[in-house]
Amino acid sequence: MATKDDERAARLKAALRDNLRRRKAQARSRADEAPGSAADTGPDASLVAGSEPAPKRQPAGKG
Template structure:
């Protein structure tokens, strides 16, 4: 792979990652709008978040310099 090919691939990957981030943010906003009101942590209110609530996972980190053909 030439340097120009690698640069083009890195640019395509960066664009794809930006689009993915936009899509994930829109999905998160949609879930937030659809979710019931949550406890604000006020001592007079309930106990807060559910103990069984799953943590939000982060996306895998991508190294745009790797070609996968190594």
């Protein structure tokens, strides 16, 4: 019975390794396609795009 468990563990290990390689390759290709896209998603993205930021609100109960 240990042989079945060993075979299953080996298949799982190989599948996880292949999945990790695939995800790393996808991440590398995304980074190569748009190197500046990560900076465009931050809180100052509206400033980068050229639009005005939303006005700041007063806290409730003040003013």
